[in-house]
Amino acid sequence: MEHNLRDYFEKTLKEVAIDCVIFGFHAGELKVLLLKWKGTDGWSLPGGHILLDESANDAANRILMERTGLGEIFLQQYYTFGAVNRYTHYSEAELLEKLEITFGKGFFEGIIFRRTVSIGYFALVEFDQVSPAPDWFTDECRWWNLADVPALLFDHNEMIERALTALRQHIRNQPVGYNLLPEKFTMPELQRLYETILDRQFDRRNFQKLLMSYDILEKLDEKRVGVANKSPFLYRFDKLKYERAMETGVAFSM
Amino acid sequence: MEHNLRDYFEKTLKEVAIDCVIFGFHAGELKVLLLKWKGTDGWSLPGGHILLDESANDAANRILMERTGLGEIFLQQYYTFGAVNRYTHYSEAELLEKLEITFGKGFFEGIIFRRTVSIGYFALVEFDQVSPAPDWFTDECRWWNLADVPALLFDHNEMIERALTALRQHIRNQPVGYNLLPEKFTMPELQRLYETILDRQFDRRNFQKLLMSYDILEKLDEKRVGVANKSPFLYRFDKLKYERAMETGVAFSM
DNA sequence: CCAAAAGTGTTCTACCTACACCCATGG
DNA sequence: CCATGGGTGTAGGTAGAACACTTTTGG
Numbered sequence: 001m002e003h004n005l006r007d008y009f010e011k012t013l014k015e016v017a018i019d020c021v022i023f024g025f026h027a028g029e030l031k032v033l034l035l036k037w038k039g040t041d042g043w044s045l046p047g048g049h050i051l052l053d054e055s056a057n058d059a060a061n062r063i064l065m066e067r068t069g070l071g072e073i074f075l076q077q078y079y080t081f082g083a084v085n086r087y088t089h090y091s092e093a094e095l096l097e098k099l100e101i102t103f104g105k106g107f108f109e110g111i112i113f114r115r116t117v118s119i120g121y122f123a124l125v126e127f128d129q130v131s132p133a134p135d136w137f138t139d140e141c142r143w144w145n146l147a148d149v150p151a152l153l154f155d156h157n158e159m160i161e162r163a164l165t166a167l168r169q170h171i172r173n174q175p176v177g178y179n180l181l182p183e184k185f186t187m188p189e190l191q192r193l194y195e196t197i198l199d200r201q202f203d204r205r206n207f208q209k210l211l212m213s214y215d216i217l218e219k220l221d222e223k224r225v226g227v228a229n230k231s232p233f234l235y236r237f238d239k240l241k242y243e244r245a246m247e248t249g250v251a252f253s254m
Numbered sequence: 255m256e257h258n259l260r261d262y263f264e265k266t267l268k269e270v271a272i273d274c275v276i277f278g279f280h281a282g283e284l285k286v287l288l289l290k291w292k293g294t295d296g297w298s299l300p301g302g303h304i305l306l307d308e309s310a311n312d313a314a315n316r317i318l319m320e321r322t323g324l325g326e327i328f329l330q331q332y333y334t335f336g337a338v339n340r341y342t343h344y345s346e347a348e349l350l351e352k353l354e355i356t357f358g359k360g361f362f363e364g365i366i367f368r369r370t371v372s373i374g375y376f377a378l379v380e381f382d383q384v385s386p387a388p389d390w391f392t393d394e395c396r397w398w399n400l401a402d403v404p405a406l407l408f409d410h411n412e413m414i415e416r417a418l419t420a421l422r423q424h425i426r427n428q429p430v431g432y433n434l435l436p437e438k439f440t441m442p443e444l445q446r447l448y449e450t451i452l453d454r455q456f457d458r459r460n461f462q463k464l465l466m467s468y469d470i471l472e473k474l475d476e477k478r479v480g481v482a483n484k485s486p487f488l489y490r491f492d493k494l495k496y497e498r499a500m501e502t503g504v505a506f507s508m
Numbered sequence: 509c510c511a512a513a514a515g516t517g518t519t520c521t522a523c524c525t526a527c528a529c530c531c532a533t534g535g
Numbered sequence: 536c537c538a539t540g541g542g543t544g545t546a547g548g549t550a551g552a553a554c555a556c557t558t559t560t561g562g
Contacts, residue, residue, distance in 0.1 A: 016269055050371070
C-alpha cells in the first residue's frame with residue numbers, strides 16, 4: 001500500500017473504488033470490520049482502488065488481505081454504487097478539509113478529485129483468525145456489531161444494508177459457515193449463525209435434519225466441554241463436499 | 255448523444271462504462287438487442303458512459319431509452335465486469351485501427367484510453383414496442399436470437415451469459431412477463447416465455463395453477479382468434495398487483 | 509438438586525407432481 | 536372430418552412445519 005497519495009493515484013483507476021463489507025460472527029453476533037479515518041471521527045468500510053494491472057476481483061482480495069491478513073476466503077461482488085453524490089455524514093469539502101489538516105497542506109496537490117463509482121464486495125471471515133490492521137490514513141480498525149454501526153462516511157451504511165440483503169439471498173442457495181465459524185463447532189452454534197443472519201428462529205430438530213441432509217457436515221466424536229448443560233457434539237465441514245455444495249447449490253427452506 | 259468523441263469523453267466518466275443486455279421475446283424465442291460497429295464486422299451490446307451529473311442507474315436508463323425508445327421499464331444491475339483485459343474477438347489495437355479508418359485520422363486525438371470497468375444491466379422489454387436505433391458509431395441495431403449471438407466485441411458474450419443467469423435467478427423470486435409480453439396474451443404464451451427463459455417444459459395445468467395463485471393476472475372475456483385450434487383466453491397483468499408481487503416476491507417452484 | 513441447554517422422532521399438512529379426456533377452431 | 540392445441544380437476548407423494556420429553560452438565 002502506498003503512503004503517498006499521488007503515487008497511489010497514478011497506479012490506480014481513479015473513478016472506480018472497491019469497498020468490502022467484511023462479516024464476522026462472534027458470541028452470537030454478526031459483525032462488520034470498520035476503519036476510523038485519521039483526524040476525523042468518521043468510520044468507513046475498508047476499501048481502495050484497483051491497480052492498473054489488476055482485476056476488480058483481485059483488488060477486492062488484496063484489500064481484504066491487507067485489512068484482515070486473510071486470503072482464499074469467500075468474497076463476492078454484490079452491487080456497484082453509482083450515485084452522483086455518495087457523501088453523507090460529511091460533505092466532500094468537509095472531509096477533504098479535515099484530511100488536509102491531519103496530513104498537511106499539499107496532501108492533495110496535483111490530485112484532481114472526480115466522482116467515484118464503487119464496486120461493493122462482501123466477505124465472510126472467521127472472526128478469531130482476523131487481526132484487524134488500519135492502513136496509512138486510518139488509525140483504528142475494529143469489529144462492530146451490526147446493530148451498533150454508527151453513521152458512516154460516504155454511502156457505506158447503504159452498502160452494509162445491501163450487503164446484508166445479498167448475504168441473506170446467498171444463504172438461501174449456498175451453504176454458509178465454512179468461512180464464518182471456527183474449524184469445529186456445535187450444531188446450536190451453526191444454527192445461531194443462520195438465525196442471526198436471517199433474523200429469525202428455527203426449530204432445533206428441523207434445522208439439524210435439513211443441514212445434515214446437505215451432506216457437508218462431519219459429526220465428530222468430541223463434545224464441547226465446560227458448558228453448564230449437556231455437552232453438545234462438535235461438527236466440522238467436509239471441505240470437498242462443502243465446495244461441491246457451493247457449486248451445485250442447496251435449498252435452505254425453513 | 256454526442257457526435258464528437260472528445261466532447262463526449264469530457265462530459266463522462268472515462269473509466270466506467272455501462273452495458274445493457276436488452277431481452278425481448280418474440281415468436282417463442284428469447285432475443286437480445288445488438289449493435290454493429292461502423293467499419294467493422296463486430297457486434298456489441300448497447301452501452302455508453304455515465305455523464306458527470308448522472309447516476310449509473312440513470313445512465314443505464316438513458317442508454318436503454320436511446321436504443322429502444324422505451325422508458326419506465328424493468329432494468330436491473332447484475333454484475334460489474336472488471337477484468338484487466340476485456341477485449342476478445344479484436345484486440346484493443348485492432349479495434350482502434352479499424353475505427354480510425356472509418357472515422358478518419360485524428361478521431362482519437364487528445365483522448366487517452368484507459369482501462370474501463372463496465373457495469374452490466376439487463377432489461378426486459380416488449381418486443382413490438384421497440385424501434386431499434388443505431389447510434390453515431392454503429393450502423394445497425396437489431397434483435398438476435400439468443401442461440402445465434404455471434405462472437406461479440408469486448409467481453410460481451412460473457413455479459414450475456416451472466417445476464418441470463420441473473421434473469422433465471424430473478425424469475426424464481428419475482429414475476430416476469432409484464433415488460434416482455436404485449437398487453438394481452440394467452441396462458442400458453444406466458445408459459446412459453448417461462449419455458450424459454452428457464453429452458454425446460456412445464457405441465458400446462460400446474461403452470462396455470464401456480465401463476466394464477468400469484469393473483470397478478472386478470473382473465474379477460476376475450477379469446478385469441480385466428481388460430482387453428484381451440485381459441486385460448488386472453489389475460490392481462492393487473493399492474494398494481496404485479497408491482498406488489500415484485501416487492502413482496504413470489505416463489506416460482508416447479 | 510436445580511437450571512440451562514442439547515439430544516432425539518413422529519405426525520400432520522400443504523404444496524408440488526403426475527396424469528387424461530374433451531372441446532373448439534381452421535383448414 | 537381431421538389435426539392441432541387449449542381448457543380443465545384429482546389423487547398421491549414428498550418435503551416442510553409443528554411439536555415434548557429426556558439427558559447431561561456445572562454450579
